Structures are given as C-alpha cells and as structure tokens.
Amino acid sequence: MITLTVDLDIRSYPIFIGSGLLDKTHLLREAITGSSAFIVTNETVAPLYLQTVQALLTGIRHEAVCLPDGEAYKTIETLDIIYTALLKGHYDRSTTLIALGGGVIGDMTGFVAATYQRGVNFVQIPTTLLAQVDSSVGGKTGVNHPLGKNMIGAFHQPRAVIIDTQTLDTLPDRELSAGIAEIIKYGLINDAPFFKWLEEHMDALLDRDSDSLAYAIEQSCRNKAHIVAADEKESGFRAILNLGHTFGHAIETGVGYGTWLHGEAVACGMYMAASMSANMGWLEQSALNRIRMLLHRARLPTTPPTALTPDRFRSLMSVDKKVIDGHMRLVLLRGIGQAEIVTDFDPDALERVLHNKVVA
Amino acid sequence: MITLTVDLDIRSYPIFIGSGLLDKTHLLREAITGSSAFIVTNETVAPLYLQTVQALLTGIRHEAVCLPDGEAYKTIETLDIIYTALLKGHYDRSTTLIALGGGVIGDMTGFVAATYQRGVNFVQIPTTLLAQVDSSVGGKTGVNHPLGKNMIGAFHQPRAVIIDTQTLDTLPDRELSAGIAEIIKYGLINDAPFFKWLEEHMDALLDRDSDSLAYAIEQSCRNKAHIVAADEKESGFRAILNLGHTFGHAIETGVGYGTWLHGEAVACGMYMAASMSANMGWLEQSALNRIRMLLHRARLPTTPPTALTPDRFRSLMSVDKKVIDGHMRLVLLRGIGQAEIVTDFDPDALERVLHNKVVA
Numbered sequence: 001m002i003t004l005t006v007d008l009d010i011r012s013y014p015i016f017i018g019s020g021l022l023d024k025t026h027l028l029r030e031a032i033t034g035s036s037a038f039i040v041t042n043e044t045v046a047p048l049y050l051q052t053v054q055a056l057l058t059g060i061r062h063e064a065v066c067l068p069d070g071e072a073y074k075t076i077e078t079l080d081i082i083y084t085a086l087l088k089g090h091y092d093r094s095t096t097l098i099a100l101g102g103g104v105i106g107d108m109t110g111f112v113a114a115t116y117q118r119g120v121n122f123v124q125i126p127t128t129l130l131a132q133v134d135s136s137v138g139g140k141t142g143v144n145h146p147l148g149k150n151m152i153g154a155f156h157q158p159r160a161v162i163i164d165t166q167t168l169d170t171l172p173d174r175e176l177s178a179g180i181a182e183i184i185k186y187g188l189i190n191d192a193p194f195f196k197w198l199e200e201h202m203d204a205l206l207d208r209d210s211d212s213l214a215y216a217i218e219q220s221c222r223n224k225a226h227i228v229a230a231d232e233k234e235s236g237f238r239a240i241l242n243l244g245h246t247f248g249h250a251i252e253t254g255v256g257y258g259t260w261l262h263g264e265a266v267a268c269g270m271y272m273a274a275s276m277s278a279n280m281g282w283l284e285q286s287a288l289n290r291i292r293m294l295l296h297r298a299r300l301p302t303t304p305p306t307a308l309t310p311d312r313f314r315s316l317m318s319v320d321k322k323v324i325d326g327h328m329r330l331v332l333l334r335g336i337g338q339a340e341i342v343t344d345f346d347p348d349a350l351e352r353v354l355h356n357k358v359v360a
Numbered sequence: 361m362i363t364l365t366v367d368l369d370i371r372s373y374p375i376f377i378g379s380g381l382l383d384k385t386h387l388l389r390e391a392i393t394g395s396s397a398f399i400v401t402n403e404t405v406a407p408l409y410l411q412t413v414q415a416l417l418t419g420i421r422h423e424a425v426c427l428p429d430g431e432a433y434k435t436i437e438t439l440d441i442i443y444t445a446l447l448k449g450h451y452d453r454s455t456t457l458i459a460l461g462g463g464v465i466g467d468m469t470g471f472v473a474a475t476y477q478r479g480v481n482f483v484q485i486p487t488t489l490l491a492q493v494d495s496s497v498g499g500k501t502g503v504n505h506p507l508g509k510n511m512i513g514a515f516h517q518p519r520a521v522i523i524d525t526q527t528l529d530t531l532p533d534r535e536l537s538a539g540i541a542e543i544i545k546y547g548l549i550n551d552a553p554f555f556k557w558l559e560e561h562m563d564a565l566l567d568r569d570s571d572s573l574a575y576a577i578e579q580s581c582r583n584k585a586h587i588v589a590a591d592e593k594e595s596g597f598r599a600i601l602n603l604g605h606t607f608g609h610a611i612e613t614g615v616g617y618g619t620w621l622h623g624e625a626v627a628c629g630m631y632m633a634a635s636m637s638a639n640m641g642w643l644e645q646s647a648l649n650r651i652r653m654l655l656h657r658a659r660l661p662t663t664p665p666t667a668l669t670p671d672r673f674r675s676l677m678s679v680d681k682k683v684i685d686g687h688m689r690l691v692l693l694r695g696i697g698q699a700e701i702v703t704d705f706d707p708d709a710l711e712r713v714l715h716n717k718v719v720a
Contacts, residue, residue: 035685035686079436083505084507087508087511088507090678092681092686093683094684094685114514116512118515118594145444147444151443151447151476151477152443152475152476153477233479318450321452321453321478323450323453325452325454
C-alpha cells in the first residue's frame with residue numbers, strides 16, 4: 001500500500017492506494033470520528049461493493065442510499081434524495097458520509113457533506129479510474145445545472161481517500177479509457193517523463209496490468225496532491241488542471257450530460273487545446289501528433305461532435321467558471337509537459353479550432 | 361454612522377449602522393471587487409428600495425431577481441431561480457451578490473454566494489429588524505427542508521453589512537416585534553444591563569424612536585460580532601446564540617414555514633427554555649416573570665401552538681442541528697444574562713414544558 005498526503009494544514013488528509021484495501025477495516029474506521037456513517041452509492045456499484053463496505057462498519061450505526069447511475073443524475077434534484085434520507089434517519093452533524101462510486105457519486109456526496117447541517121465529514125472510496133486519479137482528490141464538489149457543468153458547488157476536502165485498485169476489475173472498457181484521459185492530462189501539464197512512460201505502457205494499461213495501473217494512479221495522485229496543496233481554492237495555479245476542460249464542459253453540456261463521458265470530453269478538449277496551441281505556433285507539429293496518437297491508442301475521441309456549431313460552442317464556453325470579469329481563460333501548451341494559463345490568446349486560433357480546421 | 365467590525369482575519373468585514381446609508385454610494389461600491397453585481401430581493405422590498413440600490417451601481421453591470429416573499433419560499437427550488445438567472449446573465453466568479461431584504465433573502469443569497477461557481481462575494485443590505493440584528497451578521501446561510509429548518513447550508517461571510525435604519529419605517533408592526541425577539545435574546549444570553557435597558561425602552565422601540573432603535577441594533581450587532589469572532593463555525597461557544605431556537609425551529613417546522621414568523625417562534629422558544637430552567641431550579645420565578653413581561657410588552661407569544669403534541673414536538677427537536685451524536689444540546693438560563701449550553705439536562709423538566717405545564 002502506498003500512502004500519499006494532501007498537505008493542507010488542519011485539512012490535510014491521506015490517499016491510500018493499493019490492492020484489496022476494501023478489506024482493511026482500520027483505514028475507513030480511522031477516518032470516521034462520530035458514531036454514525038452514511039454511504040452514498042449507485043445502482044451499478046452497490047451490487048459489487050456495498051456489502052463489503054458495510055462489513056467495515058460493524059458496530060457503527062449506518063445506512064446507505066442508492067442513486068441512479070450517470071452524469072445525467074448529477075443534479076440538485078438528486079441531492080434532495082440524499083438530504084431527505086439523512087434527515088429521515090436522524091443523522092446529525094457528527095455523521096461521516098462515505099462516497100462509494102465514481103466521480104458523480106463523489107462530487108454529489110462531497111457537496112452534501114459541505115452543506116448538510118452546514119458541513120459534515122466525508123470519505124472518498126472511488127471505484128472508477130477517473131475518480132481515483134482525479135475527482136476524489138482535491139475537494140471540488142458539486143452538481144451540474146442545465147446551463148452549465150459543475151456550476152453549483154463548494155470546496156470541501158474529504159478526511160481520507162481510499163483507492164482499492166481491485167475495483168477496476170469490474171470497470172467497463174469505455175470507463176477505463178475515460179480515466180486514462182485524465183492520467184494523460186498530468187503528463188501534458190507538467191510531467192513530460194510521465195507522458196513518455198504512458199506512451200511506453202499504454203498497452204499494459206489497456207490490458208489492466210495491475211502494476212502499471214497502480215503506478216499511473218500513484219503518479220497522477222502525486223501530481224494532483226502537489227498542485228492542490230499549492231492552491232487549494234484555485235486562486236491561480238490550480239487552474240492548470242483544467243487543461244481541456246473548458247472545451248470539454250462545452251461538449252458535455254452541449255450534447256446533454258451523460259452522452260459523452262467526462263473523460264472522453266476532456267480528451268477531445270485537450271486535443272482542441274493542443275490544436276489551438278499549434279495554430280498559435282506554440283506547439284510543434286510532432287508534439288501534436290504524439291498527443292493525438294496517444295489519445296487514439298487509449299481509444300479516446302479527438303474530434304468534437306458535429307452537432308455543436310461554432311456559435312453554440314463559443315456560447316457554452318463563455319459561461320464556464322474559467323471566465324473572470326468577462327475574460328476567458330484557457331490552458332494551452334508550449335510543449336508536452338509545459339501547460340500555461342492564458343487570457344490573451346489569439347481569437348483566430350480559437351475560431352479555427354471551433355470550425356474544426358485543426359492542424360491534423 | 362457607526363462602524364463595527366466582525367474580526368475574522370482575512371474574512372473580517374465591517375457592519376455599517378446609520379440612517380440614510382442607502383444614499384451613500386461608496387459603502388456599497390467599496391465592497392464590490394469585480395465589474396458586475398447581482399441583486400436578490402423580494403416582491404415586498406423591491407418596490408420600496410430596489411431603485412435606490414440600483415442607483416448606487418451606476419457604471420457596474422448589474423441586474424436583479426425578485427423572489428416571492430416569505431419563509432415558505434426559503435427552499436432549494438427558489439435557489440434554482442437565482443442560479444438560473446445568474447447563468448442566463450453570464451455572471452461569472454468575479455460577481456458580487458447583493459442581498460436586499462430580510463432574513464430569508466439574506467440566508468438564500470448567502471447560500472447561493474457560497475455555492476455559485478464554488479463561491480462568490482456577497483453584501484448584506486438587511487431591511488428588517490430581525491435581519492439587521494441577527495441573520496445578516498455571522499455568515500450562516502442556507503435553506504429549509506420540509507423535514508427541518510435550515511438543514512441545508514454553509515458558513516459564508518459577507519464582505520460588508522449595510523444597515524440603513526430608515527428602512528424600518530416601512531416595516532409592519534408584526535415584523536418589528538419579531539426583530540425585538542432576537543434583540544431580547546442578547547440581553548438574556550450575556551448582557552443583563554442591556555436587558556434592563558430594554559425594559560426601560562420597550563415603549564420607545566415599539567414607537568420606532570430612531571435613537572432607541574439605532575442603539576438596540578448597535579448593541580445587538582456588537583454582541584453578535586463578538587461571539588462570532590470567538591467561534592466562527594460554531595464548534596462550541598457560538599451555540600449560545602441558539603437560545604430558544606431548538607424549541608423555535610420545532611414550532612416553525614411543525615406548523616409550516618411562514619405561519620409563525622421566525623422571531624415569534626424564537627420568543628416562544630426562549631420562554632420555553634426559561635420555563636424549563638425554572639423547572640430545574642436554575643432560574644428564579646421573579647426572573648421568569650420579567651422575561652414573560654418583556655416578551656408580552658413586545659407583543660410576542662410565549663405559549664406554543666396547541667396543535668403541536670408533546671410527541672411531535674420532541675420528534676421535531678430531535679432532528680435539530682444542535683443534536684450531536686444523539687445527544688440534544690439546549691441553551692438554558694442560570695439567570696438573566698447567564699445562558700449556558702447544556703446536554704445533561706433533566707428530561708422531566710423538558711417534558712413538563714412540552715406538556716404546557718410551564719411555571720407561569
């Protein structure tokens with residue numbers, strides 16, 4: 001087992017990574033401070049792992065709520081199901097919530113933890129690759145609004161993140177690829193050696209080689225923990241993690257939540273950001289080719305949905321949270337491992353990407 | 361004009377108290393950091409003060425949303441009206457929200473500020489006495505749930521509180537009395553001289569004597585700012601401000617939000633807490649009489665609604681946020697100006713109060 005720490009003073013917490021961690025009672029029990037716990041999961045994950053987690057809670061008052069599966073349910077309405085179950089069960093401020101599932105479950109459970117009775121503790125047990133390498137770490141919580149992705153939310157750090165790599169055995173191939181998109185992101189942002197490692201080990205990752213997956217998860221969490229510790233509430237530097245996300249959120253909102261997986265939209269968004277960087281003369285053609293090749297090997301899309309017109313794309317991008325005082329901020333690439341946050345980009349380079357005239 | 365400060369390090373903020381402050385542009389402008397603002401108000405307050413506040417925002421992009429009036433609308437559904445208006449207007453993270461109205465408007469605007477795009481700034485412009493002396497100060501924000509009052513919320517401090525005492529000229533008598541309930545609370549908690557002052561000036565307050573009102577507001581805000589600075593997130597001492605609130609919230613939820621005003625429910629709850637304290641031998645009969653007399657002079661109720669059976673009352677109290685790990689916490693009185701947070705109270709003393717067998 002590997003233990004990383006997200007270093008945030010009194011809000012610091014451990015990330016445990018290993019195989020079979022859902023059998024280790026003490027990891028979860030040490031993160032529970034009160035005498036009750038409440039599990040939030042979904043109909044896909046519950047049959048696989050709910051009993052295992054419940055067995056860890058012997059002697060603690062607990063129950064579980066099971067939600068429908070998918071990004072389409074990451075809404076205010078679904079939050080109310082959780083609030084109501086907590087209140088009906090008389091769970092008080094000392095309760096610890098447990099998010100058992102992927103990014104949607106983690107984001108919603110974290111937001112309920114941030115807002116139920118003005119804040120309770122929670123623990124992340126991510127069961128998808130995307131949640132393990134990205135959304136379970138860093139304290140971003142929230143839900144979507146029909147007009148924009150993740151528009152309602154709060155920063156609320158978990159007490160612990162427990163990553164059992166065995167849960168990936170049951171993950172569908174499409175979700176595995178979606179998680180790999182966020183892993184590739186860390187290489188693109190500031191870790192060129194990791195990008196190279198991914199080029200060398202992509203086949204092993206797709207074959208679910210356990211050592212390769214464990215290393216990719218560890219390296220991703222290490223990168224993320226480092227960036228979050230430097231800028232918890234995204235006053236500046238943390239925004240670098242949004243590479244591909246302004247494009248990606250526009251795709252997700254534009255085609256309807258759940259049609260594209262988040263990781264798929266981010267993959268396409270990263271390639272659009274890379275293409276725009278190439279259009280501006282920032283990124284060499286050879287680097288752009290390597291990025292496209294790696295995304296394709298990971299079975300990820302690089303072409304935006306044809307249904308989204310440039311006008312609609314631009315309008316969706318303009319409501320993203322990365323817009324400050326009317327100025328859109330984008331994360332672009334000077335090279336592989338050299339991302340930069342930019343506000344004074346060339347609008348023509350953006351237009352060419354929106355019109356699908358990407359350098360390819 | 362009087363300026364008090366809520367001392368919370370980097371989250372410190374001023375409370376301005378005076379007559380005609382809505383004509384002073386700089387107070388509001390200095391609290392707005394970005395280039396846009398968004399006013400949240402209701403159908404009662406808008407015709408009276410919305411134009412005045414809009415005039416302060418010349419040169420700043422702004423608009424307003426007008427909500428229905430009343431505690432019955434302090435719901436998740438109403439929040440969505442605000443979120444949608446913000447998104448439709450493309451208001452970004454640098455926007456400042458302005459709460460123009462009473463406690464319901466302040467609580468909901470604050471919660472939207474805490475959660476829109478994971479947090480934006482906001483300013484409180486309270487127009488009811490209750491909001492001026494209590495809810496606008498201290499950063500408690502949120503909405504009700506059908507199963508419990510204020511069950512969904514967050515701590516989020518405003519950038520400034522602007523209290524124009526002239527707005528009280530248009531306040532209905534019943535709302536004036538509801539505000540006086542929270543003023544009396546500060547006397548009961550830890551300010552016996554202020555309680556005595558209130559006994560001497562109750563007629564002046566009811567006559568809306570401006571000097572008396574200004575002094576009562578100042579003294580209340582001073583007390584509240586002091587307690588909030590000592591314990592922002594209610595890990596302990598701040599709970600003392602909940603005197604009368606566990607009883608009061610049960611009344612509000614039990615009879616339906618909006619039937620009793622919050623201040624009326626708190627007045628009755630304070631008298632129930634005082635009666636329970638007398639039942640336990642903590643509070644002298646003469647002090648209990650003074651409390652009842654002052655509440656009655658302020659035209660406030662001291663008898664709970666007959667529709668609430670003791671069983672229902674007990675059940676409603678048990679979901680209140682003051683319950684920790686199954687133990688109910690109550691604020692009781694050792695004397696006027698001597699409140700105490702108690703968990704090991706005499707259950708029989710509570711039962712006698714719930715059965716209306718109050719010493720009276």
